Amino acid sequence: MENEKTFDLNIEKILENWKISDGIREIIANALDEQILTETNEVEIYKDKKIKNCWHIRDYGRGIDYKHFTQNENDEKLKNVKLIGQFGIGLKDALATFYRKGIKISIISKHLEINKLEMKPKIGFNDLDTLNVLVNNSKDKTFKGTQFTLIGITDDDMQEAQKLFLKFLDLKVLNTNKIGQIIKKDKTGEIFLNGLKIAEEQEFLFTYNITSKNKAIKKALNRERTNVGRTAYTDRVKAILKNCTDEKVLTLLAKELSRYVDGVACEEAKWIDVQKHTIKHLATNEKYIFISPRDLDNKGAIDEIRNSGKYVFLIPDNLKISLSKMTDINGNEINTLEKYIEDSIDNFEYNFISEKDMNKKELKIFKETTNILNLLGGRTKNIKNILISETMQKDTISFMEILGLWKPNTGEIIIKRSELSNMQQYAGTLLHEFIHAKYGVLDITREFESELTKGLGILSKHIIE
Numbered sequence: 001m002e003n004e005k006t007f008d009l010n011i012e013k014i015l016e017n018w019k020i021s022d023g024i025r026e027i028i029a030n031a032l033d034e035q036i037l038t039e040t041n042e043v044e045i046y047k048d049k050k051i052k053n054c055w056h057i058r059d060y061g062r063g064i065d066y067k068h069f070t071q072n073e074n075d076e077k078l079k080n081v082k083l084i085g086q087f088g089i090g091l092k093d094a095l096a097t098f099y100r101k102g103i104k105i106s107i108i109s110k111h112l113e114i115n116k117l118e119m120k121p122k123i124g125f126n127d128l129d130t131l132n133v134l135v136n137n138s139k140d141k142t143f144k145g146t147q148f149t150l151i152g153i154t155d156d157d158m159q160e161a162q163k164l165f166l167k168f169l170d171l172k173v174l175n176t177n178k179i180g181q182i183i184k185k186d187k188t189g190e191i192f193l194n195g196l197k198i199a200e201e202q203e204f205l206f207t208y209n210i211t212s213k214n215k216a217i218k219k220a221l222n223r224e225r226t227n228v229g230r231t232a233y234t235d236r237v238k239a240i241l242k243n244c245t246d247e248k249v250l251t252l253l254a255k256e257l258s259r260y261v262d263g264v265a266c267e268e269a270k271w272i273d274v275q276k277h278t279i280k281h282l283a284t285n286e287k288y289i290f291i292s293p294r295d296l297d298n299k300g301a302i303d304e305i306r307n308s309g310k311y312v313f314l315i316p317d318n319l320k321i322s323l324s325k326m327t328d329i330n331g332n333e334i335n336t337l338e339k340y341i342e343d344s345i346d347n348f349e350y351n352f353i354s355e356k357d358m359n360k361k362e363l364k365i366f367k368e369t370t371n372i373l374n375l376l377g378g379r380t381k382n383i384k385n386i387l388i389s390e391t392m393q394k395d396t397i398s399f400m401e402i403l404g405l406w407k408p409n410t411g412e413i414i415i416k417r418s419e420l421s422n423m424q425q426y427a428g429t430l431l432h433e434f435i436h437a438k439y440g441v442l443d444i445t446r447e448f449e450s451e452l453t454k455g456l457g458i459l460s461k462h463i464i465e
Contacts, residue, residue, distance in 0.1 A: 003136055003137045004136050005134075005136075006120065006133075006134055006135070007069055007132060007133045007135050008120075008122065008123070008130055008131075008132050009092050009095065009130065009131045009133060010130055011092060011096045011130055011131040016100070018093065018096075018097040019097075019157075020097065020098070020101050020103065020153065020157045020161075021157050021158075021160035021161040021164070022093075022094075022097060023093070023094035023095075023098050023101075024094075024150070024158060024161035025094075025161050025164050025165075025196075026090035026093060026094035027057050027094055027148050028043070028045065028057060028161060028162070028165060029090060029165075029196060030090065031057055031058070031061075031148075032059075032165070032167070032195070033083045034059045034061035034145070034146070035061060037083070038061040038062060040060040040061050040144075040145065041060040043057070043058065043059045044056070044057070044059075045057050045158070047155075047158075048149075051151060053151065053152055053153055053154055054149065054151045054153070055149075055150050055153045055158055056147060056149050056150075057147070057150070058145055058146065058148070060144045060145035061145050061146065063109030063110045063111050063143065063146050064109045064111065064112065064146040065109070065111040065112065066111070066112060066135050068091060069091065069092060069133060083194060095117060095131070095133065096131055099117045099119075099131060101152070102152060103150055103151065103152040103153060104150070104151040104152055105117060105148065105149070105150055105151075106147075106149040106151075107147070107148055107149075108138070108140070108143060108146070108147045109138060109145065109146045109147075110140065110141050110142065110143045110144075111138055112135050112138055113135075113136045113137070113138055113139065114134065114136070115134070115136070116134040117131060117133055117134075118131075118132055118134065119132070120132045164196060165195055165196060165197070166192045166196075166197075166209055167195055171183050171184060171186065171207060172184040174206070174248065174249050175244045175246040177240065177243040177244060178212060179210070179211065179212045179236060179240045180209050180210040180211045180212060180236065181208065181209040181240070182206050182207075182208060182240060182241070182246075182249055183206060183208065183209060184206065185206055188201070188202055189201040189202065189203070189206060189207050189208075190208075191208055191210070191228070191233055191237070192207070192208065192209040193209075193210050193213070193217065193228075194210070195209060198228040198233070199228050199229075199230070199233065201267065203267040204237075204266060204267050204268060205266035205268050205269070206268070208236075208237050208240055210236045210237070210240070212236070213236075214235065214236060216231070216233075216235060216236075217232050217233050217236055219232070238271055238273060241253070241268060241271075241274045241277065241278075242274065242277045245281055247281075247282065247285070250281050250282050251282065253269060253278045254278050254282055254288075254313045255313070256268070256269035257275060257313065257315045257316065257319070258313065258314035258315070260316060261293055261316055272319075275315070275316075275319055276319070279313075279315070279319070279323065279326070279328075279334065280327070280329050280334075281328070281329055282313070283328035283334040283335060284328045284329060284332070286310075286335065287309065287310045288311055288335060289305050289310050289311070289312050289313070289337065289340055290312075290315050290320065290334060290335060290336050290337075291312055291313070291314055291315070291320070291336065292315060292316065292317045292319075292321075293314065293316075293317060294317055294320075295320075298337060300394075300395075301337060301341055301394075302337070304394075305340060310340075320336065323336055341394075344393075344394065345393055345394075348391075348393050349391075350387075350389040350391060350392075350414065351389055351391045352387055352388065352389050352390075353388050353389070353390060353417060358388070358420065361420070361421075362388075362420035365420050365422070365426050366420060366426075368426075368427075369430065372426075372431065373430070373434060375458070376434060376435070376458055377438075377458070380437060380438050382411055382437060383411060383412075383413060383434075383437050384411030384412060385411065385413070386412075386413045386415070387412055387414045388414075388415055388416075388417050389414055389416060389417065390416075390417050391416075392405065392414070392416045393405065402416070403415065403418075403419055403425075403429045404416065404419070404429040404430070404433040405433065406433045406436040406437045408437070408440070413433045413434070415429055415430060415433070416429075
């Protein structure tokens with residue numbers, strides 16, 4: 001053609017590891033970047049209705065020019081954090097791939113038209129063939145954007161390429177923050193960078209779209225922009241999670257902590273800083289209680305928590321230990337099993353009954369209180385009152401209602417009303433608490449056992465004599 005010019009792409013060896021879909025990826029990526037830079041209409045990707053295996057990719061930006069075929073980092077793209085490209089060589093690699101795969105290509109913009117690629121001897125070096133594009137003047141100076149027409153592209157090729165872009169996937173975004181997006185994964189966790197897939201993660205709980213690059217990921221991003229190593233993006237994924245405050249997302253992470261205890265959790269649940277962030281935010285919800293495997297022995301308390309409408313999260317022992325030094329995001333103590341039991345005791349209210357509330361049998365037994373105490377020497381001065389209550393505090397171990405209690409700060413012995421059902425029960429509970437009061441010893445101690453043994457000896461001697 002009269003106005004045809006040859007532009008040397010300086011490519012001798014064609015990229016042998018690139019598939020057709022990799023070339024398509026570069027064309028789509030450039031089109032999407034141009035759409036963002038120029039704030040123009042959506043990129044169009046459609047199949048030709050007349051030509052077999054023919055696809056069109058069109059943006060409505062400024063239009064491609066021959067200068068775009070030079071190998072140079074694009075300052076405009078490097079400065080815009082929302083874009084995919086940065087190297088300025090993806091287009092050349094794509095054209096080389098299409099040539100190697102026998103794909104016919106047509107490019108139209110207001111600046112040029114290209115309909116052919118061919119290998120030609122390099123000027124001045126006839127023994128060296130390089131890939132060239134044959135550039136013609138545009139027939140339509142009013143043409144908006146750039147249109148690529150690719151002949152020889154199958155539906156599978158296009159589908160494989162589009163799967164690399166978040167834009168064309170029907171995935172649900174769960175949370176968006178200043179670092180990126182947390183997305184409900186399909187079958188496999190995937191890592192996207194500004195909407196372009198760069199890696200897969202089989203063990204991840206979510207799919208992620210990183211929209212804020214750091215030095216590590218910029219350095220690791222290769223020309224192919226795929227199979228980027230985990231070390232490059234792990235910090236960014238952690239940052240996305242640590243900037244997430246969505247309760248639904250954090251609840252899913254917290255549930256994974258229970259699976260971590262069993263050694264089958266997702267990768268994110270293994271990250272200590274993410275674990276702590278998750279709990280610090282969820283702990284603001286009073287219905288959530290955090291326990292460790294060691295707490296599972298306290299079945300009574302855990303059943304009580306669940307029956308009260310609260311939700312139990314099982315977390316690793318080492319994380320549970322660290323909660324004592326942590327607060328939630330509002331500066332409040334985090335709800336653990338110990339705190340729940342402590343709060344239950346602090347907020348407990350007795351329902352005391354007087355003698356006039358007792359039935360005849362209960363009153364008859366209660367009237368024997370002095371005689372029962374005389375069996376072990378009689379009532380001591382520190383015992384101010386002996387009270388009967390419908391309700392009792394719960395034991396901190398079994399979390400069942402206790403039958404009797406000595407309160408040294410108020411000088412009260414409190415006994416559950418049900419103990420008045422028969423003399424044996426009432427006397428046994430009363431004397432048990434009397435020994436606590438008289439000798440100032442605690443339950444399950446050697447001292448208490450010793451005093452209890454003495455009391456039984458006194459009682460036996462009294463009965464025999």
